[in-house]
Amino acid sequence: MTSEDNRGSDEDLPEAVVETRRRISPIWLIPVAAAVVAGFLFWQSFMQQGATIHIQFNDAEGIQAGKTTLRFRDVVVGVVQDVKVSADLADVIVTATLNRGGEAFRAEGTRFWIEHASFGPQGISGVMTLVSGAYIGVDPGPLGGKPENRFTGQRNPPVNLSVEKGLRLSINVDGFTAGLHYGAPVIREGINVGRISSLNFDSTGENVVAEVFIEEEFSHMIFDNTLFWNASGLHVSASLSGIKLDLDSMESLIVGGLGFATPGTSGKPAKDGSSFSLYKNREQAMKKYRESRGLHVFLEAHSRGFIKADDPVLYRGEKVGRVLRHRLHDDSRMIGIELQIFPRFEPLVREGSRFWNSSGISADIGFTGVHIHVSSIESLLEGSVSFATPDLPGEKVEAGTNFPLYRKPEKKWTEWEPLIHLEPSKKGQ
Numbered sequence: 176m177t178s179e180d181n182r183g184s185d186e187d188l189p190e191a192v193v194e195t196r197r198r199i200s201p202i203w204l205i206p207v208a209a210a211v212v213a214g215f216l217f218w219q220s221f222m223q224q225g226a227t228i229h230i231q232f233n234d235a236e237g238i239q240a241g242k243t244t245l246r247f248r249d250v251v252v253g254v255v256q257d258v259k260v261s262a263d264l265a266d267v268i269v270t271a272t273l274n275r276g277g278e279a280f281r282a283e284g285t286r287f288w289i290e291h292a293s294f295g296p297q298g299i300s301g302v303m304t305l306v307s308g309a310y311i312g313v314d315p316g317p318l319g320g321k322p323e324n325r326f327t328g329q330r331n332p333p334v335n336l337s338v339e340k341g342l343r344l345s346i347n348v349d350g351f352t353a354g355l356h357y358g359a360p361v362i363r364e365g366i367n368v369g370r371i372s373s374l375n376f377d378s379t380g381e382n383v384v385a386e387v388f389i390e391e392e393f394s395h396m397i398f399d400n401t402l403f404w405n406a407s408g409l410h411v412s413a414s415l416s417g418i419k420l421d422l423d424s425m426e427s428l429i430v431g432g433l434g435f436a437t438p439g440t441s442g443k444p445a446k447d448g449s450s451f452s453l454y455k456n457r458e459q460a461m462k463k464y465r466e467s468r469g470l471h472v473f474l475e476a477h478s479r480g481f482i483k484a485d486d487p488v489l490y491r492g493e494k495v496g497r498v499l500r501h502r503l504h505d506d507s508r509m510i511g512i513e514l515q516i517f518p519r520f521e522p523l524v525r526e527g528s529r530f531w532n533s534s535g536i537s538a539d540i541g542f543t544g545v546h547i548h549v550s551s552i553e554s555l556l557e558g559s560v561s562f563a564t565p566d567l568p569g570e571k572v573e574a575g576t577n578f579p580l581y582r583k584p585e586k587k588w589t590e591w592e593p594l595i596h597l598e599p600s601k602k603g604q
């Protein structure tokens with residue numbers, strides 16, 4: 176093959192074309208990845224967001240928009256979005272967004288408060304906020320409750336959450352409010368079993384009512400006949416037997432509180448929402464209990480003489496009861512005297528019983544001389560009422576039965592010897 180032939184063959188070949196390819200720099204992947212992450216976070220945040228609520232507080236100490244969280248049992252359930260002063264400049268309005276699915280935290284009755292470190296009757300609380308900052312505590316309302324968007328925040332954290340198990344009681348405080356306040360303890364034999372959760376006026380605005388929460392493990396101690404008293408401070412009582420100091424606990428001495436007991440036979444277990452009265456102190460509560468026992472009868476007299484409250488009621492010179500109280504009747508013609516016969520001696524009082532004033536000394540003058548009568552040394556010093564029951568006693572009487580009070584006994588009354596069986600004596604009777 177000749178050189179010309181080779182040249183012809185080369186001319187038939189196509190020319191090579193050089194193509195230049197553009198490569199994407201890896202540095203551009205960074206903003207793309209950032210955009211993807213930002214989009215994911217925005218989508219996640221959007222999916223987690225729930226309802227928006229507005230909470231009114233007196234101030235916004237420690238609250239920051241975009242940072243402060245709403246928590247229930249230390250679990251974040253929302254976040255603060257905005258904090259501003261109300262239109263009338265009286266309060267602050269905190270706008271918060273709840274997490275998606277947090278409808279329970281905007282039900283009617285939900286409570287909100289600002290949690291920060293504090294020291295009070297319940298001890299030191301909110302210590303962790305010194306590191307993490309303040310947060311808004313949440314106590315959800317009843318499940319299935321009507322949804323709300325506007326709430327008024329509380330000044331103080333609640334003593335107990337609504338979902339906590341226990342017994343909630345109302346105590347009619349009346350005038351015994353000294354030493355009682357939010358968070359004060361409820362004490363039984365020196366042990367704290369609950370707290371005062373609120374102290375407010377009733378619907379009339381005249382009486383003070385304390386709402387009390389008793390922890391579940393101690394709720395079995397409360398019955399419908401349980402007595403409550405103001406255990407605040409140190410109570411001192413003086414009598415002929417000496418000076419008596421009454422202190423429920425060292426804590427009650429410092430921060431106040433309530434004491435309680437169920438003397439005698441326990442009644443029915445107290446129900447949630449049960450209402451009780453409050454006594455000034457333990458002594459008055461126990462006095463009320465003692466007065467409620469036994470048989471109560473009434474005497475009608477033209478004059479009470481030396482008879483007064485707490486004087487003994489005697490049967491054959493033995494103390495079987497006491498005088499509770501006396502007063503002038505509304506028609507001002509007679510004196511009414513209420514007696515309490517102790518439970519063991521109730522059978523002694525019958526339809527035919529006769530009562531007389533055995534206070535002090537009485538004297539009779541006759542042909543045989545002067546006769547001095549003293550029922551007992553106790554009646555000579557303190558005064559007393561005595562009674563006797565005939566040999567044929569008659570039927571037992573009901574509570575509230577009235578008897579006349581005689582100035583002195585007839586001779587035959589002192590000679591009556593009825594056979595009346597009593598229950599065996601018990602300790603304290």
